[in-house]
Amino acid sequence: MKHLNLTLLFCIIATQIGVAQRQIQQEEIWNGTFRTKVMQSVNSMEKSNQYTRIERIAKDQQEINLYNFETLEKAKTIFSTSAFQNIKSIDTYVFDHKEEQILIGTNSTSIFRRSALADFYLYNPTKNTLVKVADHKIMEPTFSNDGTKIAYAYQNNLYVYDVASQKTQQITNDGKKNHIINGISDWVYEEEFSIVRMFDWNKDGDKLAYVKFDETDVPEYSMDIYGTGLYPTQDKFKYPKAGEKNSLVSIHIFDLKSGKTEKVNLSEFNDFYIPRIKWTNDSKYLSAQVINRHQNDLKIFFIDGTTLDKKLILNEKDKAYVDVNTLTFLDNNDFVWQSERDGYNHLYYYNKEGKLVNQITKGNWEVTNYYGIDAKNKKLYYQSVEEGSIYRGIYSIDLNGKNKQKLSDNLGTNNAIFSPNFQQFINIYSSNKTAPTYTLKNSKSGKVVKEILNNKELENKLVDYNLPTKEFIQIPTVNGLQLNAWVMKPKDFDPSKKYPVFMYQYSGPGSQQVADKWNDSNDYWHAMLTQKGYIVVTVDGRGTGFKGADFKKVTQNQLGRYEVDDQIIAAKYLGTQSYVDTNRIGIWGWSYGGFMSSNVLLQGNDVFKMAIAVAPVINWRYYDSIYTERYMTTPQENAKGYDDNSPITHAEKLKGRYLLIHGTADDNVHVQNAMAMIESLVQKNKDFDWLIYPDKNHGISGGNTRLQLYTKMTNFILNNL
Known part of the structure; x- marks a missing residue:
C-alpha cells in the first residue's frame, strides 16, 4: 500500500514537472533571445x-x-x-x-x-x-560580363563607370522624381513584381538594356511625416491604385560603342507591364516579358539588340492570371520555364525557338523553388511539396523528365544552396520541432557529408520553456475540401475543460501559414498565449497556395468571400470540439490578414467575440493596381466584387470587440484604409478600439515599437477573450 502511494505520488510529481514552463516574456521575443544562428x-x-x-x-x-x-x-x-x-x-x-x-x-x-x-x-x-x-x-551597381564596367542608377538616371579609367558616363538625362525613372522599377513594380533593377548587360558587355518608367500621369499619394520638428513634412510618391493610370513603360537599348540609345517598338500593346527583361546567353538577343493589364496573357519575346526586331517565343495564358517567372537559359539558349497550365506549378523545357521539348516535372503537387541545372549532366534541381503541401523537399530530375530522385531526408522544410558544379549542396532543414540545421550533402545521393551549423544551443535553451508543439490537422469545408491547419494547445491541456480559441491567418492568394517549419516571432507570441490558457489555431482556407491552381484561384474576382467563409466554417468546426468555449473565439491578422479578421468579425458576428486587424486593407479600391487587378480586375469592371466584401460594407454588423492598428507612414497599405474604417464605424455609432503609430511603415517596427504593439494586443486579448 505504501509502495502504491509512493508510485502515485511520483506520477503526480512527474506530471507536474512535465508541464512546468518558464514563462515567455514579451521582451524575449523581440530582443533576440530566441534568434537562430544562420x-x-x-x-x-x-x-x-x-x-x-x-x-x-x-x-x-x-x-x-x-x-x-x-x-x-x-x-x-x-x-x-x-x-x-x-x-x-x-x-x-x-x-x-x-x-x-x-x-x-x-x-x-x-x-x-x-x-x-x-x-x-x-x-x-x-x-x-x-x-x-x-x-x-x-x-543597384552591376558589373558588365568582362568586369571592365559597372552600370548603376542615381536620381532616376543610369550611369556607366569605367573600372580602368575610373571615369563615369551618364547614359540617360531625363530622370526626374515622380516623373521619369530609368532602369529602376517604380513603387508598384518593386512591391508586386518583386524587382528593383530593371537594366541588364548583354554577354559581350557592349549593350545595356533598360526599362523606362514614365509615371507623370500616375496619381500621387502623400504621407505626413511627423518627425521631431516643429512642423511635419510631407512625402509624395506615385502610387497607382486599382483602376487608375499606371506608369507608361518602354524598353531601350544603349550601345556603348556608338553611344546611341534605341527604343524597342511595342506599339501593338496598350496598358501593359514589362515585369522582366534579361539578356539571353546569345549576346545578340534580349528576352522581354510583356503582360496585359489583366495579367492573364503573358508574351515572351527575343529582341535583336541591333535591329530591334522581336520574335514571339512563348505565349502563356490563363483564365485567371499568369504568374511572372524568370527564364533560366541553357548555354545554347534553350530555356526552362515554370507554368501552372496543367493545374499545378511545374517545370517545362523549351528550345531557343520557343518550341516545347517536354514537361519536366508532373503530378498533383507543385514545384516551389527551382535551383538550376547541371548543364554537363542535364540534371535539374528543385524544391517541391511532393510529400504534402505543408512540407518542402529537395529533388533532382533529368532534363527529359526521367530519373527523379529525392535528396532530402527529413520531413519538414528543406531549402538548398548548390555548389557551382552541382556536386554538393548545403541543406537547410527545419521543422516545427527542429531548429534550423545546415548540412553539406552529396548532390547525386543526397547523403550527408558533414554538419555545418546547428541550433542545439537554442533548442536546449527552450527546454525550460517547454513550448507547445503544433498539431497539424485538416478541417473540412464545403464540397469535401480539407483545409490545412495547425493547433497549439496549453501544455497542461485538459480535454475536460473549456478553452478560448484565438485564430491567426493571412489568407492572401497563393500564401501559406500552415507549414512544418521552425518558429518565427509570432509563434513565440502564440506560445506565450497558450501559457495564459488560450488555444491558438491557424487555418489556410481556399485561395491559399501549394494545393493546385483551382484551389488557389477560386477566389478570383471576389477576394474576401471564400476566404472569410472558410475561417467562419473553421471556427464553427472548432466549436464542435468538447474542449472549446464557443463563446470565446477570436481572430487576428496583419495586412491581408487584417482585411480578413475585420471581415470575419463582421460577417461572422455570431461566431467571433473579438478581432485584431493590423495594417489592414479595408477597401481594395485603395490598394495598388498590379496586385489588386491580378485577382479582381478593375473597380470599373467589377464594382460588386470590390464592394461586397469590403469591411466598410459590413460595418453595421459589428458586435464583438475590435482593435484596429495602423502606421501613418505605411507606403504599402495606406493609413487611409484605417481612417475610412474608423469613419464608417463612427457613423454607425459602434464602440471599438484603435491605435495609430506615427511615422511607422507597414512593418510597424523600430525601437520598442513591436514590444509595445504586441503588449497592447496581448492585453486586448486578455481583457476581451
Whole structure:
C-alpha cells in the first residue's frame, strides 16, 4: 500500500514537472533571445567549387571569407573591414563574373521594401585596392560580363563607370522624381513584381538594356511625416491604385560603342507591364516579358539588340492570371520555364525557338523553388511539396523528365544552396520541432557529408520553456475540401475543460501559414498565449497556395468571400470540439490578414467575440493596381466584387470587440484604409478600439515599437477573450 502511494505520488510529481514552463516574456521575443544562428550572405563561386559568406569576427569587424564546398574548410579571408576604415559594415557584396573584383555596399538607406541607396566600393583582392564608385550613394551597381564596367542608377538616371579609367558616363538625362525613372522599377513594380533593377548587360558587355518608367500621369499619394520638428513634412510618391493610370513603360537599348540609345517598338500593346527583361546567353538577343493589364496573357519575346526586331517565343495564358517567372537559359539558349497550365506549378523545357521539348516535372503537387541545372549532366534541381503541401523537399530530375530522385531526408522544410558544379549542396532543414540545421550533402545521393551549423544551443535553451508543439490537422469545408491547419494547445491541456480559441491567418492568394517549419516571432507570441490558457489555431482556407491552381484561384474576382467563409466554417468546426468555449473565439491578422479578421468579425458576428486587424486593407479600391487587378480586375469592371466584401460594407454588423492598428507612414497599405474604417464605424455609432503609430511603415517596427504593439494586443486579448 505504501509502495502504491509512493508510485502515485511520483506520477503526480512527474506530471507536474512535465508541464512546468518558464514563462515567455514579451521582451524575449523581440530582443533576440530566441534568434537562430544562420549562415549569412552565402554566395556560390562560379569559377571554383567554393562559396563565400559574411562573418562577424568582432563587434566592429566583419569579413568576407572563402570556403571549400567539398571540405567546408576556410580557404582564406578575401576582405576584412579592419583593413579599411571607410567600411564599418558590409551590407551587401557581389563579385564580377571572373571573380576578380568585389562591389561592397555599406551605409545603406532603405527606400521601400526592396530598394536601397548605399555607398559602394570596388575592391580588388589581388591589388588590395579599394575605390569608391561614386562620391554619393547609388542604386543597384552591376558589373558588365568582362568586369571592365559597372552600370548603376542615381536620381532616376543610369550611369556607366569605367573600372580602368575610373571615369563615369551618364547614359540617360531625363530622370526626374515622380516623373521619369530609368532602369529602376517604380513603387508598384518593386512591391508586386518583386524587382528593383530593371537594366541588364548583354554577354559581350557592349549593350545595356533598360526599362523606362514614365509615371507623370500616375496619381500621387502623400504621407505626413511627423518627425521631431516643429512642423511635419510631407512625402509624395506615385502610387497607382486599382483602376487608375499606371506608369507608361518602354524598353531601350544603349550601345556603348556608338553611344546611341534605341527604343524597342511595342506599339501593338496598350496598358501593359514589362515585369522582366534579361539578356539571353546569345549576346545578340534580349528576352522581354510583356503582360496585359489583366495579367492573364503573358508574351515572351527575343529582341535583336541591333535591329530591334522581336520574335514571339512563348505565349502563356490563363483564365485567371499568369504568374511572372524568370527564364533560366541553357548555354545554347534553350530555356526552362515554370507554368501552372496543367493545374499545378511545374517545370517545362523549351528550345531557343520557343518550341516545347517536354514537361519536366508532373503530378498533383507543385514545384516551389527551382535551383538550376547541371548543364554537363542535364540534371535539374528543385524544391517541391511532393510529400504534402505543408512540407518542402529537395529533388533532382533529368532534363527529359526521367530519373527523379529525392535528396532530402527529413520531413519538414528543406531549402538548398548548390555548389557551382552541382556536386554538393548545403541543406537547410527545419521543422516545427527542429531548429534550423545546415548540412553539406552529396548532390547525386543526397547523403550527408558533414554538419555545418546547428541550433542545439537554442533548442536546449527552450527546454525550460517547454513550448507547445503544433498539431497539424485538416478541417473540412464545403464540397469535401480539407483545409490545412495547425493547433497549439496549453501544455497542461485538459480535454475536460473549456478553452478560448484565438485564430491567426493571412489568407492572401497563393500564401501559406500552415507549414512544418521552425518558429518565427509570432509563434513565440502564440506560445506565450497558450501559457495564459488560450488555444491558438491557424487555418489556410481556399485561395491559399501549394494545393493546385483551382484551389488557389477560386477566389478570383471576389477576394474576401471564400476566404472569410472558410475561417467562419473553421471556427464553427472548432466549436464542435468538447474542449472549446464557443463563446470565446477570436481572430487576428496583419495586412491581408487584417482585411480578413475585420471581415470575419463582421460577417461572422455570431461566431467571433473579438478581432485584431493590423495594417489592414479595408477597401481594395485603395490598394495598388498590379496586385489588386491580378485577382479582381478593375473597380470599373467589377464594382460588386470590390464592394461586397469590403469591411466598410459590413460595418453595421459589428458586435464583438475590435482593435484596429495602423502606421501613418505605411507606403504599402495606406493609413487611409484605417481612417475610412474608423469613419464608417463612427457613423454607425459602434464602440471599438484603435491605435495609430506615427511615422511607422507597414512593418510597424523600430525601437520598442513591436514590444509595445504586441503588449497592447496581448492585453486586448486578455481583457476581451
